[in-house]
Amino acid sequence: MSAIAALVIFVVAFVFIATEKVNKVKVVLIAAGAMLVLGLAPGAEVYFSEHEGIDWRVIFLLLGMMIIVGVIKQTGVFDYLAIWAAKRSGGRPYRLMVMLMAITAVASPFLDNVTTIMLVAPVTVVVCNRLHISARPYLIAEVLASNIGGAATLIGDPPNVIIGSRAGLSFGDFLVHMAPIVAAIFAAFVLLTRVLFARSFRYHPEHVAAVMALQERRAITDVRLLVRCLVVLGLVVVGFGLHSVLHVDPSVVAMVGAGVMLLVARLDVSEVLEEVEWPTLVFFMGLFVMVGALVHTGVIGSIGEWAVDVVGDNFIVAATSLVFGSAILGAFFDNIPYVATMAPIVEGLVAEAPDPQTGQALWWAFALGADFGGNGTAVAASANVVALGIAARTGHPISFWQFTKYGIVVTLLTCVLAWLYVWLRYFV
Numbered sequence: 001m002s003a004i005a006a007l008v009i010f011v012v013a014f015v016f017i018a019t020e021k022v023n024k025v026k027v028v029l030i031a032a033g034a035m036l037v038l039g040l041a042p043g044a045e046v047y048f049s050e051h052e053g054i055d056w057r058v059i060f061l062l063l064g065m066m067i068i069v070g071v072i073k074q075t076g077v078f079d080y081l082a083i084w085a086a087k088r089s090g091g092r093p094y095r096l097m098v099m100l101m102a103i104t105a106v107a108s109p110f111l112d113n114v115t116t117i118m119l120v121a122p123v124t125v126v127v128c129n130r131l132h133i134s135a136r137p138y139l140i141a142e143v144l145a146s147n148i149g150g151a152a153t154l155i156g157d158p159p160n161v162i163i164g165s166r167a168g169l170s171f172g173d174f175l176v177h178m179a180p181i182v183a184a185i186f187a188a189f190v191l192l193t194r195v196l197f198a199r200s201f202r203y204h205p206e207h208v209a210a211v212m213a214l215q216e217r218r219a220i221t222d223v224r225l226l227v228r229c230l231v232v233l234g235l236v237v238v239g240f241g242l243h244s245v246l247h248v249d250p251s252v253v254a255m256v257g258a259g260v261m262l263l264v265a266r267l268d269v270s271e272v273l274e275e276v277e278w279p280t281l282v283f284f285m286g287l288f289v290m291v292g293a294l295v296h297t298g299v300i301g302s303i304g305e306w307a308v309d310v311v312g313d314n315f316i317v318a319a320t321s322l323v324f325g326s327a328i329l330g331a332f333f334d335n336i337p338y339v340a341t342m343a344p345i346v347e348g349l350v351a352e353a354p355d356p357q358t359g360q361a362l363w364w365a366f367a368l369g370a371d372f373g374g375n376g377t378a379v380a381a382s383a384n385v386v387a388l389g390i391a392a393r394t395g396h397p398i399s400f401w402q403f404t405k406y407g408i409v410v411t412l413l414t415c416v417l418a419w420l421y422v423w424l425r426y427f428v
Helices: 002-019 024-037 043-047 056-073 077-088 093-107 113-131 136-152 158-167 171-177 179-196 205-212 223-241 250-265 269-273 278-296 299-311 315-330 335-351 356-373 382-393 400-427
Strands: none
Touching: 002 024, 002 278, 002 299, 002 400, 024 278, 056 077, 056 113, 056 223, 056 250, 056 269, 056 278, 056 382, 077 093, 077 113, 077 205, 093 113, 093 136, 093 179, 113 136, 113 205, 113 382, 136 179, 136 356, 136 382, 136 400, 158 171, 158 335, 158 356, 171 179, 179 400, 223 250, 250 269, 278 299, 278 382, 299 315, 299 335, 315 335, 315 356, 315 400, 335 356, 356 400, 382 400
């Protein structure tokens, strides 16, 4: 009975989020509160359990990077990059989109995709404002590109960190098995965007001419501050890359980096904190509680166990189910708690595999489905939620369905290609 109640509350909340009749922060707070009051979530444990409550690592990673981006913004470097990108693309909309997507996809495997979006999105908004074009399609394309590109490495997407830890997979394993298909899928995605966003590619010669006349170097307002910020950012990136060696969580790296950034910047802290997307952080907290209730009442576990019973010992069916099933479920639940919940179930499937290659195939199918499923809806991945928050804050609001109508198409394409890759590489 408790499982049904938790599922009903979650579905009702999701409908309100999707229809946007009520602010999504209000919806998740009410839904999370109802689940706690009814005992569907694990009480006070919701503040301490990463599987059945708020994952503070994600919250503090976001907070730290928001502070870092807020300080860097004060240097004018985003305006510099925006003018540079506009001039290098000649103001041609599709060329500009490809350039921004390429930057995002290349950065995402080495930074996590949330961090990448937080760095690239402000540049995108500025360049689109300069060219007098809507930033919405560019932001959507970048988020989709970040979720694709982030799948390439162990540290590129948070679900990969969970899978790598559970399955004993290294950074090199991800490069060998995930990077090739991610590169191929990104190339296909670049071609697809030409069709998906065709109506948005409007060229305004008069505005382009004005931008081409600008001197990007004049956009930098404080060179010394920029140098200090870039040094700190570089150290943070190194920390992200070495977190599995140093055994320091990325959230700790981000928070220490934020503190050092504030220290070297010597700016008014209150002004920097105004740049933090507080509604986005609160939304994540509420969403984690809601998903935690589904875990606590056994809803997600039951779905996973049912899937195991259905596939039996047919491992190509198991791989197919993991690719498409993870994409479908991951489109409705944030893929971080989803992967944390499903990883033990996948581990059980892998234990029954007849050989190591088949077992690894299941892990890669799981990772591809979970990562690419992050594009399914506006709330399917952390990067999506962050991007929509930035879009709303900068005057380019993106609705749930504006994002999702593109995300569904891209998720379907990427999952079909991912399934073909798993089938051809591991089963044929």
